[in-house]
Structure formats: C-alpha cells, structure tokens
Amino acid sequence: xxxxxxxxxxxxxxxxxxxxxxxxxxxxxxxxxxxxxxxxxxxxxxxxxxxxxxxxxxxxxxxxxxxxxxxxxxxxxxxxxxxxxxxxxxxxxxxxxxxxxxxxxxxxxxxxxxxxxxxxxxxxxxxxxxxxxxxxxxxxxxxxxxxxxxxxxxxxxxxxxxxxxxxxxxxxxxxxxxxxxxxxxxxxxxxxxxxxxxxxxxxxxxxxxxxxxxxxxxxxxxxxxxxxxxxxxxxxxxxxxxxxxxxxxxxxxxxxxxxxxxxxxxxxxxxxxxxxxxxxxxxxxxxxxxxxxxxxxxxxxxxxxxxxxxxxxxxxxxxxxxxxxxxxxxxxxxxxxxxxxxxxxxxxxxxxxxxxxxxxxxxxxxxxxxxxxxxxxxxxxxxxxxxxxxxx
Amino acid sequence: xxxxxxxxxxxxxxxxxxxxxxxxxxxxxxxxxxxxxxxxxxxxxxxxxxxxxxxxxxxxxxxxxxxxxxxxxxxxxxxxxxxxxxxxxxxxxxxxxxxxxxxxxxxxxxxxxxxxxxxxxxxxxxxxxxxxxxxxxxxxxxxxxxxxxxxxxxxxxxxxxxxxxxxxxxxxxxxxxxxxxxxxxxxxxxxxxxxxxxxxxxxxxxxxxxxxxxxxxxxxxxxxxxxxxxxxxxxxxxxxxxxxxxxxxxxxxxxxxxxxxxxxxxxxxxxxxxxxxxxxxxxxxxxxxxxxxxxxxxxxxxxxxxxxxxxxxxxxxxxxxxxxxxxxxxxxxxxxxxxxxxxxxxx
Numbered sequence: 001x002x003x004x005x006x007x008x009x010x011x012x013x014x015x016x017x018x019x020x021x022x023x024x025x026x027x028x029x030x031x032x033x034x035x036x037x038x039x040x041x042x043x044x045x046x047x048x049x050x051x052x053x054x055x056x057x058x059x060x061x062x063x064x065x066x067x068x069x070x071x072x073x074x075x076x077x078x079x080x081x082x083x084x085x086x087x088x089x090x091x092x093x094x095x096x097x098x099x100x101x102x103x104x105x106x107x108x109x110x111x112x113x114x115x116x117x118x119x120x121x122x123x124x125x126x127x128x129x130x131x132x133x134x135x136x137x138x139x140x141x142x143x144x145x146x147x148x149x150x151x152x153x154x155x156x157x158x159x160x161x162x163x164x165x166x167x168x169x170x171x172x173x174x175x176x177x178x179x180x181x182x183x184x185x186x187x188x189x190x191x192x193x194x195x196x197x198x199x200x201x202x203x204x205x206x207x208x209x210x211x212x213x214x215x216x217x218x219x220x221x222x223x224x225x226x227x228x229x230x231x232x233x234x235x236x237x238x239x240x241x242x243x244x245x246x247x248x249x250x251x252x253x254x255x256x257x258x259x260x261x262x263x264x265x266x267x268x269x270x271x272x273x274x275x276x277x278x279x280x281x282x283x284x285x286x287x288x289x290x291x292x293x294x295x296x297x298x299x300x301x302x303x304x305x306x307x308x309x310x311x312x313x314x315x316x317x318x319x320x321x322x323x324x325x326x327x328x329x330x331x332x333x334x335x336x337x338x339x340x341x342x343x344x345x346x347x348x349x350x351x352x353x354x355x356x357x358x359x360x361x362x363x364x365x366x367x368x369x370x371x372x373x374x375x376x377x378x379x380x381x382x383x384x385x386x387x388x389x390x391x392x
Numbered sequence: 393x394x395x396x397x398x399x400x401x402x403x404x405x406x407x408x409x410x411x412x413x414x415x416x417x418x419x420x421x422x423x424x425x426x427x428x429x430x431x432x433x434x435x436x437x438x439x440x441x442x443x444x445x446x447x448x449x450x451x452x453x454x455x456x457x458x459x460x461x462x463x464x465x466x467x468x469x470x471x472x473x474x475x476x477x478x479x480x481x482x483x484x485x486x487x488x489x490x491x492x493x494x495x496x497x498x499x500x501x502x503x504x505x506x507x508x509x510x511x512x513x514x515x516x517x518x519x520x521x522x523x524x525x526x527x528x529x530x531x532x533x534x535x536x537x538x539x540x541x542x543x544x545x546x547x548x549x550x551x552x553x554x555x556x557x558x559x560x561x562x563x564x565x566x567x568x569x570x571x572x573x574x575x576x577x578x579x580x581x582x583x584x585x586x587x588x589x590x591x592x593x594x595x596x597x598x599x600x601x602x603x604x605x606x607x608x609x610x611x612x613x614x615x616x617x618x619x620x621x622x623x624x625x626x627x628x629x630x631x632x633x634x635x636x637x638x639x640x641x642x643x644x645x646x647x648x649x650x651x652x653x654x655x656x657x658x659x660x661x662x663x664x665x666x667x668x669x670x671x672x673x674x675x676x677x678x679x680x681x682x683x684x685x686x687x688x689x690x691x692x693x694x695x696x697x698x699x700x701x702x703x704x705x706x707x708x709x710x711x712x713x714x715x716x717x718x719x720x721x722x723x724x725x726x727x728x729x730x731x732x733x734x735x736x737x738x739x
Contacts, residue, residue, distance in 0.1 A: 119732035126461070126518040127731045133667070134728050137720030144717065162712075321554075324534050331530030338523035345513035345520065 015343070016336055017286045020303045023332070027307070027314035036189050038309055045305040046298070047180065047196040048261040052254035053278045053297045054203055055247050059124075060292040061211070062243035063223030066279045066337075069113045069128035069244070073251025074271040075139045076106035080252070081175070081259060082143065082166055082267070086155045090174035092182060095256055098175075102252045109135065110248030114241030121226070125289075125341075132275060140268055166267050176263040196257060203250070204294050219243055223290070280304055280333040283340040290344065307332060406729050407675055410694055410722065417701040424708040430580035431701060437570065438696040440587035441652045444594050445669040446676075446692045448641035453683040454602065455634035456614035457510055459670050459727075462521030464529050465506055466642020467662040469498035471532075474647050474656050475555065478564055479543050487565040488651055495643035502528075503636030510635060511628045526663065533659050559656040568651050587652060594644065595685050601637075610634050614681055645669075671695055671723035674730040698722060 011018065028038070052070070059067035080102030084094040113131060120127040147153055148164030158167055180193035210216045221229040222239050230236050255274065259265050282292055285300020308329055315325020422428050445463070452460045473495025482490040506524065510517045537554045541547055546559050560566070572586025601607045612620040613630040620627055646665070650656050673683055676691020703715035 116728065116732060122515070123518065123731060125516075126522065127728065129519070129522065130724050130727045130731060134721065134724035137717055137724060140720065141714075141717045145712070145714070319538075321537060324537060327530050327533040327537075331527050331534070334523055334527035334530055338520060338527050341516060341520045341523060342509065342513055345516040349512065349514060 012343070014286055016284060016340055017299070017303065020284050020307060020336070024303065024307045024310060027310040030317045031310040031313040032317060033310060033313060038306065040190050041309045042302055042305055043190060043192055044261070045309075046301055047193045047200070048258050049277065049281065049301050049305070050200045050297060051203060051257050052251060052274060053281045053301055054200070054207065054294070055250035055254050056278055056282050057207055057247075057292055057294070057297070058210075058219065058243045058250075059247050060282075060287065060290065061216070061223050062219045062240055063226070063290065064117060064240060064243065065125040065289045066275075066282070067128055067244065067247050068125055068275045068279065069117075069131045069135075070247055070251040070278060071132035071271050071275045072109040072113055072135050073106045073248035074255035074274040075135060076102040076109055076248070077252040077255035078102075078259070078265065078267070078270060079105055079139075079143070081172065081256060081265065082147070082158070082170065085158055085170060085172065085174065086153050088155060088174070090178075092175075092178045094175040095178055095260055098256050099253060102256065103249065106248045106252035107245065110245035111241060113248060114244040117244060118237045118240055129275075136271065139271075143267060168267055170265045170267050172259060172262075172264050175260050177261055179257060179260050193261075196261075199257070207294065215239070215242065276333065276337075277304070280336050284336050288340060288344045304333070304336075404677070404729070404733070406726055407677060407694075410675055410698060410726075414694060414697050414701065417698075417705045420705050420709070421701065424705060426704045426708060427580055429578060431704065433581045433583070434700045435693070435697045436588065437582075437584055437652065438700055439693050440570070440584055440591050441649050442645075442669065442672065442696055443591040443688065443692045444641060444648050445645035445665065446672045447591075447594060447598060447685075447688050448638050448645050449669060449673050449678075450598060450602075450683045450685075450688060451610065451634040451637040451641070453673075453678060453681060454607075454614045455610045455631050456617065456681060457631055457634060458518045458521075458680050459674075459730075460521060460635075460638050460642075461518050461666060461670070462506060462525035462528075463638070463642045463666045463669060464525035464662040465502045466499060466639040467646045467665055468528065468532050469495045469502055469639060470643030470646035470650075471656060471658060471662070472498045473643060474561075474650055475541065475546065475559070475658075478546055478559065478561070478656070479541055481543065481564075483564050485565070485568060488568045488647065491565070491647050492644055495647065496640060499640035499643045500636055503639035504632060506639065507632035507635030511631055525666065529660060529662050532662075536658050555658050557657070557659050557661075559658070561650055561654055561656060565651050566654050569648065570652050584652075587648070590648065594641070595688065598637075598641070599685050606630070606633065667727070668695065668699075668719075668723055671726050674726045678730075679733065680730055695723070 028035075052074075055070055055073065056067055059065065077098065080098035080100070083101045084098040087097065089097050113128070116131055117124045117127060144165045147166055148159045153159050153164075153166075158170060159165065160167055177193075179199075180196050183194040185192040185194045211220070218229070218234045218239050219242075221232065221234055222236050226236050229239075251274070255271065258274075259270065281300040281304045282296055283300065284304045285296035285298070287293070287296040287300070311329040311332070312322050312325035315328055316322040319325075418428070418431075421431055445467075448463060448466055449460050452458065470491075473493070474491040476494045477487050477491035480490070506521075509524065510521065513520050539555070540553075541555055545563075546555055548554050548556055569586040569590050570582075570584040573589070574585055575583040577583070602611065609620065609625045610630045610633065612623070612625055613627045617627050620630075646662075649665075672691040672695035673687055674691065675694050676687035676689070678684070678687040678691065699715070699719060702718050703713065706714050706718070
C-alpha cells in the first residue's frame with residue numbers, strides 16, 4: 001500500500017519533469033540533430049540562463065511565489081548595458097560598468113516592487129506580472145524619450161536619427177561574449193565558458209550560505225506562515241522586501257550575462273520574455289510555487305532548453321512546418337507554468353479541505369475553530385463582502 | 393466635506409486623474425487643430441467596439457473568480473465562430489449572427505472546462521487564468537495552421553492551407569452593426585446607432601440576468617461563499633456558469649470588434665486584447681470582486697477616449713508618438729492599483 005502510494009506521490013511530484021523528459025527524448029530523433037550539437041547548445045544555454053533562473057529562488061523561499069517581476073531587474077541591466085555601450089567601454093570592463101550602473105537602478109526598482117507586493121499579499125504573482133508590464137512602460141518612456149534629450153548620449157550610432165531615444169536593436173559588439181571568452185575551456189568537441197560558470201557557482205554558494213544566515217532563516221519562516229513569523233518578532237514586510245531586492249539585483253546581473261552571450265539586444269523588448277523563460281525553467285525542473293532548490297534550476301534549464309533546441313526542427317520534419325514546432329514549444333512553456341500553478345493550487349486546496357474535515361470530525365466543541373478556519377481559508381470571499389458593503 | 397472626501401476615496405484618485413486628463417485632452421483638441429467632431433465619432437466607435445469585451449468580465453468578477461485574465465478563451469471561441477461563418481460564406485446579418493451562434497457551442501465547451509479548472513484552484517484564478525489563456529492561444533495557433541479551412545479569402549494563397557494572420561470581413565459582414573441606422577452629421581461625424589444599440593441590448597440582458605434568480609445566487613457566491621452555501625446555493629455550479637457566460641460574452645465581444653475593425657485577427661492576436669479590457673473595467677470603478685454595468689460603460693468610455701485622444705492630441709503638441717507608452721503605463725497602472733487596493737480592504 002505504502003509503496004504504491006510512494007510511486008503515486010513520485011509521479012504527482014515529478015509529473016512535469018517526466019512529461020518533459022519523454023517529450024524531449026522522443027523529439028530528438030525526428031529533429032535530426034546530433035547529440036554533440038545538442039550538448040554544446042545546452043552548455044551555452046546553461047551559462048546564458050542559469051543566473052537569471054537562480055534569481056527566482058529567494059522570493060520562493062520567502063513564500064512570495066514565482067517572482068514574475070524579476071523583469072524589473074532585467075530592465076535595470078539593460079539600462080546599464082546601454083550606458084556602457086554609450087560610453088564606449090569594451091570587454092569585461094564594460095560589463096562591470098553596466099552592472100555598476102544597473103545596480104542602483106535595480107535596487108530602486110526592487111524596493112518599489114517589494115513595497116507593491118506587500119500591498120498585495122496573497123496575490124504576489126499576478127501583481128508582479130502586471131508590475132513588470134507597468135515598469136516596462138516606464139522603461140520605454142525613459143529609453144525612448146529621456147535618453148538623448150535629458151540625459152546626454154555621446155555615441156550617435158546608438159541613438160535614433162531624430163536625435164534622442166535609443167535604436168530598436170543595440171549591437172553589443174564591444175562586449176559580445178566578453179565574459180564567456182575570458183577563459184574558454186575546450187574539452188573534446190565542447191567549449192565551456194569557465195568564468196561564467198564560476199560566477200554561477202559563486203551565486204549558488206552564496207544562496208546556500210544565505211539560507212543559513214539569520215536573514216535567510218527569517219525568510220523561510222515568513223514563507224511558512226506570515227502570522228507566526230510576525231508573532232515571533234520577525235519583521236515580515238522588511239524581510240519580504242529584502243527577498244525581492246536581492247532577486248531584482250540578481251536578475252540585473254543575470255540579464256547582463258544573458259545579453260553579453262547573445263551579442264545584441266532588442267532595446268524595447270529584450271526583457272519581455274525573461275520572466276517567462278525563467279519561470280518555465282524552474283518549474284520544469286521540478287520546483288513548485290512554494291518549494292525550489294538549486295538542482296531544480298539546473299535540471300530545469302537543461303530540460304527546457306533541450307526541448308527548445310529540438311522542437312522547431314522536430315516540428316519541421318514531423319509536420320512539414322517549422323511554425324508548428326515554434327508554436328508547440330511556446331505552448332509547452334506556457335502550459336508547464338499553467339500546470340505547475342494548477343497542481344500547486346490544487347494540492348493547497350486539498351490540504352486545506354483535509355484539515356477542515358479533520359477538525360469537523362473532531363469534538364463538537366471545536367466547531368467554533370472550524371468556523372474560524374473556514375473564514376481564513378476563504379480570505380478572498382470575506383474580503384469581497386467587505387468591499388461590497390463599502391461601495392454600497 | 394467628509395462626504396466628498398469619502399466619495400473621492402471610493403471613486404479612487406487614479407480614475408479622477410484619468411477623467412480630468414481626458415477632459416483636458418478634449419479641451420486641447422480644437423486648440424491644436426484636431427477636429428472635435430471626428431474625435432468624438434472615433435471615441436463612440438471604439439467604445440462600441442470594445443464595450444462587450446469589457447462587459448464579458450462582469451459575471452466572473454461578480455461570482456468571485458476575480459478578473460478574467462483567461463478572456464482569451466472566449467476570444468478564441470469567437471474567432472472560431474467568425475472564421476466558420478466566413479467559411480460557409482454567410483453574409484450580412486446572417487453572417488454576423490451566424491458567427492455568434494457558431495461560437496456558442498465552443499464557448500460552452502471552453503467555459504465549462506475552464507470553469508471546472510478554476511473551481512479546483514480557488515484563490516489563484518487570476519495567475520492560472522492568465523497562463524491557461526496563453527497556452528490555449530498557442531494550441532490554437534497550431535490549429536489555425538492545420539484546420540481544413542478552404543475559403544480562398546482566408547487561407548494563404550501559395551500553400552492553399554493554413555489561415556492568414558488577418559482576414560478581412562469586407563464583403564461579408566464588415567461594419568454591419570456600425571452602418572445599421574447610422575446617423576451621419578457633416579463630413580466627419582458618424583453616430584454608429586446599430587453598434588451602440590447592440591451594446592446597450594447586451595448590457596441590458598446581462599443586467600437582467602444579474603437580477604434573476606441565478607444572477608443573484610452568483611453574486612451571493614462572490615460576496616460570501618460560506619453564506620451562499622448555507623443558503624443552499626451550489627457555489628461551484630454558479631462559478632462555472634459565470635465562467636461560461638464570461639467566455640461567451642468574450643466571443644460576442646470579439647465578433648462585434650471584428651465587424652467594426654474590419655479584420656479577423658488570428659494566431660497570437662487574442663493575447664493583447666485581454667489587458668485593455670481589464671484596465672477599462674477597473675478605470676470604470678470596478679474592483680477585483682465587484683462590478684456593474686455603470687463600471688463597464690464609464691470605464692470603456694474613459695479608457696477608449698484616452699486611447700483615441702492621446703495619440704492625436706499629444707502627437708500634435710509634442711510632434712512625437714507617445715501613445716503606446718501612455719497606453720502601457722495607464723492600463724497596467726490601473727490594474728496594479730486595483731490589485732494592491734483590495735489587500736488594504738482586507739486589512
């Protein structure tokens with residue numbers, strides 16, 4: 001019985017991972033790509049994306065779900081890169097300058113984001129998602145109208161012909177793969193950007209260390225139960241802001257690493273899909289909205305990108321249309337996020353129902369507790385009553 | 393004095409700012425050389441074009457499912473209806489109402505499944521709705537490529553299969569509502585009677601439904617699920633009905649939009665339709681769990697007015713197109729405002 005239950009639990013816990021492995025393995029054949037090509041691509045993409053995905057971890061520890069507002073940090077990184085290019089600083093020094101410019105911006109945005117999320121407890125994910133769009137509007141305003149008019153730009157080759165605003169596509173030639181190429185390790189047919197991986201490893205060590213600090217422990221306590229943490233004297237709101245702040249700064253660095261590898265940047269929409277890819281990756285890796293670990297990040301990046309590498313060609317060869325593969329992989333990305341969120345919400349609801357039932361079956365004298373429990377479980381509902389009454 | 397203060401607080405500062413901004417734009421328009429009559433005609437037209445998509449959000453807000461970020465499902469149902477209507481070469485009112493009728497079964501199927509799903513994930517409807525919508529639109533992208541449509545006006549010329557990204561409704565039911573009983577005053581002003589009439593009828597029907605037995609039960613579920621359950625209302629059933637309604641209204645909304653706009657937009661086009669609708673109803677004064685017809689009408693008018701007037705007026709003043717940026721900041725700002733405001737009430 002318990003073995004059967006264990007297997008069932010394994011499948012329900014890792015359903016997404018299993019589906020993904022199967023899909024990818026079956027697509028490798030029809031795609032016609034060689035294994036060594038796929039491995040090289042995965043190594044490149046691990047270096048490119050892991051840092052961004054790692055930036056999602058802390059908010060999950062703090063119980064704030066997937067930080068879809070990590071895009072804010074990505075935008076800060078892009079602003080940094082634009083200035084680095086404008087000032088004509090090449091090589092890895094350019095990336096450092098980009099980070100130094102992006103750092104204060106990402107700190108500011110992260111603080112704003114934390115404040116906003118504290119005003120929207122219990123719905124951080126959707127709020128973060130919208131906040132990203134909102135700040136994206138502000139970013140466009142800044143880059144399209146302020147840069148070059150209010151803030152002087154030196155390099156005329158990156159401004160629009162009208163004199164202000166930055167061009168749609170920014171060529172990052174001077175910093176292209178500046179980080180990856182410092183030490184490019186060759187092992188057999190594969191080349192590995194060593195410094196990039198060292199930086200990612202340092203971040204992993206930092207996260208492991210951070211979890212053990214007082215702040216890290218507080219964060220987990222807040223993630224478990226805000227009310228209990230508050231009662232234990234943990235500054236809940238401040239801890240949550242710190243989690244988002246660190247996540248935003250990490251996303252800023254992550255986006256700089258991402259873009260230096262890509263080599264050029266779509267100024268106005270390079271950040272559009274950042275949070276989508278990061279969220280899909282961590283969820284594919286077996287994380288949920290409440291639990292995530294460093295292995296989830298790497299498994300996720302490998303699986304998601306293996307899928308992304310093979311699916312367009314598999315679609316081309318199986319259905320005669322590359323677009324089908326393209327749409328299919330996007331569907332898989334969104335679908336994975338949807339399924340993970342559904343599974344999580346479903347489990348949470350089942351657990352809540354189970355505790356409720358347990359209480360109900362208990363002594364009759366406990367009926368008041370049941371009622372109280374029911375009320376807290378239906379926070380949305382009672383809030384609805386409040387507003388309805390207020391506006392009448 | 394206190395009454396004014398509380399009523400302002402109830403109405404919300406963002407709405408007041410947007411309202412004043414719109415009035416300023418209307419005053420500025422003639423000064424900077426934008427024709428006022430043409431602008432008003434434009435605003436009315438766009439109001440009618442979007443109103444039903446906004447109306448589609450009402451049932452789910454009332455039943456406590458929150459803002460329907462998965463409205464794309466309804467839009468896809470509408471797209472299926474309208475493309476089928478074109479495939480059968482139905483023209484005129486037959487084509488328009490045929491499209492609505494054909495979208496009904498799809499709306500019911502999609503809405504039913506979507507509703508069942510949302511019942512399992514109470515409290516997370518909005519985030520999940522968003523991703524369900526996004527992934528469904530992606531499946532449909534594949535479907536548009538492989539479904540056996542054959543009307544040469546709709547499929548890619550060279551391949552002979554796979555639908556085009558935009559399909560013209562010209563010659564079928566283009567502006568069928570707009571031109572119905574339309575009143576033309578002067579060279580620039582057209583009053584789209586048929587369109588506004590249709591919107592009014594839809595609003596009235598939804599209003600009527602909300603006052604019916606089922607509608608009241610639905611509102612009860614949204615206001616207080618425990619109380620509703622105690623009074624013998626099946627909460628899950630009510631929520632599912634509201635989702636189906638919302639999906640169907642979304643389908644009708646997109647068909648009305650297409651007849652006025654002139655094109656059926658397929659593939660990823662449904663995605664960017666959702667946020668403006670949500671922003672509009674929130675500007676109109678709705679919250680995450682309470683909405684009325686007044687919110688729909690005021691909100692659509694304010695939001696579409698803003699979208700119509702900002703490009704023409706601001707562009708004439710600044711000689712540059714800032715409308716996209718303003719649209720992004722206003723529409724997302726207002727959604728953000730609504731999402732953060734409710735938490736304060738809870739406190």
